[in-house]
Amino acid sequence: MAESIVPLIILTASLAALHKKENTYDILLQGGAEGLKLLGSILPALVVLLCAVHMLRASGAVELLSALLAPVFRFFGIPPETSMLVLIRPISGSAALAVGADLMREYGPDSLVGRTAAVMLGSTETTFYTISVYFGAAGIKKTRYAIPAALFADLVGFTVASWTVKWLF
Amino acid sequence: MVMSLIWIGIVMISLFCAILTGRVGDLAAAVPQGAQAGITLAVSMAGSICLWTGIGRLMEHSGMTAVLSGLLSPLLHRVFPGTREDPVLSRELSGNICANFLGLGNAATPMGIRAVRQMAGNGSIATDEMCRLIVLNTASIQLIPANVAAVRASLGCASPFDILPAVWITSICSAGLGVTAAWLLGKVWHHG
Numbered sequence: 001m002a003e004s005i006v007p008l009i010i011l012t013a014s015l016a017a018l019h020k021k022e023n024t025y026d027i028l029l030q031g032g033a034e035g036l037k038l039l040g041s042i043l044p045a046l047v048v049l050l051c052a053v054h055m056l057r058a059s060g061a062v063e064l065l066s067a068l069l070a071p072v073f074r075f076f077g078i079p080p081e082t083s084m085l086v087l088i089r090p091i092s093g094s095a096a097l098a099v100g101a102d103l104m105r106e107y108g109p110d111s112l113v114g115r116t117a118a119v120m121l122g123s124t125e126t127t128f129y130t131i132s133v134y135f136g137a138a139g140i141k142k143t144r145y146a147i148p149a150a151l152f153a154d155l156v157g158f159t160v161a162s163w164t165v166k167w168l169f
Numbered sequence: 170m171v172m173s174l175i176w177i178g179i180v181m182i183s184l185f186c187a188i189l190t191g192r193v194g195d196l197a198a199a200v201p202q203g204a205q206a207g208i209t210l211a212v213s214m215a216g217s218i219c220l221w222t223g224i225g226r227l228m229e230h231s232g233m234t235a236v237l238s239g240l241l242s243p244l245l246h247r248v249f250p251g252t253r254e255d256p257v258l259s260r261e262l263s264g265n266i267c268a269n270f271l272g273l274g275n276a277a278t279p280m281g282i283r284a285v286r287q288m289a290g291n292g293s294i295a296t297d298e299m300c301r302l303i304v305l306n307t308a309s310i311q312l313i314p315a316n317v318a319a320v321r322a323s324l325g326c327a328s329p330f331d332i333l334p335a336v337w338i339t340s341i342c343s344a345g346l347g348v349t350a351a352w353l354l355g356k357v358w359h360h361g
Binding site for chain 1: 171175179185186190192195198202208215219221223224225228230233278294295304307311316326328329330333334338340342346350351355
């Protein structure tokens with residue numbers, strides 16, 4: 001069972017810390033406090049972006065976009081309902097979380113669309129953000145083929161996510 | 170700046186579509202609903218995020234990342250030949266990839282930046298190895314996508330982690346094909 005990895009990871013990390021004579025419980029609490037601080041820092045973004053997502057959906061823009069892109073998405077075997085998520089994923093992490101969470105709520109976490117959205121979110125990254133942070137910090141001006149190669153990997157991710165969800169569930 | 174443009178674009182598109190479809194009333198109602206949904210989402214994820222950052226901290230302090238880095242180094246030497254002669258680069262690169270694998274984004278980024286700086290020297294043109302690192306990072310090979318599982322759990326999903334095999338298969342495919350594509354592009358895309 002793949003899911004047994006979750007308690008196993010927790011146990012391994014705890015035992016390894018004990019072996020190094022670290023204070024396991026204190027470290028858990030310190031890390032937890034840091035996580036809550038992080039969540040607090042993205043909270044305003046989540047509010048603004050979920051507001052934006054709800055506006056787009058209420059206005060009918062999401063349906064329109066899905067209908068427009070449906071032929072392309074069907075060609076790759078990606079559910080057209082996820083079109084917003086696919087478009088925003090490489091640009092903004094919090095926006096993608098907002099769109100993905102909204103899809104999971106709307107269609108149900110165990111539906112085909114909800115699961116596909118979850119797998120897409122879990123197996124891709126904020127491509128443009130990563131490129132700008134890494135290359136920006138190192139003073140790289142000419143990015144050569146980094147953007148096309150990374151976007152190709154994203155496309156593979158979105159496509160394979162859709163296929164594996166259909167295949168496994 | 171990009172986000173400002175996205176925000177303005179979304180508001181404009183929403184208003185335009187709502188007028189066309191006659192749903193301006195629905196649009197207005199969506200504003201407070203969406204804002205509240207942001208808080209609801211954050212609160213429903215808070216428990217999982219708190220626990221997993223704690224466990225992430227534990228993985229760093231317990232030396233799990235270091236053990237994993239050691240296991241990874243043979244593969245690393247193949248994808249990044251530059252790491253064979255450069256122990257500093259090797260350490261930063263494997264640290265970056267392992268931290269990402271364990272879901273420690275905050276620990277991964279500084280190591281990734283130091284790795285790219287080390288590869289860059291004084292140059293300002295991306296090398297083949299940098300492009301491969303970017304692809305590996307954006308393909309997001311992650312053992313446990315805790316945030317997504319948190320969202321699923323908050324929506325009443327009975328087994329929020331049942332997506333794990335699908336996530337692993339997807340990440341391995343996108344990383345493998347992405348690095349292959351980068352390798353092929355590196356052969357035809359010369360400097361400049």
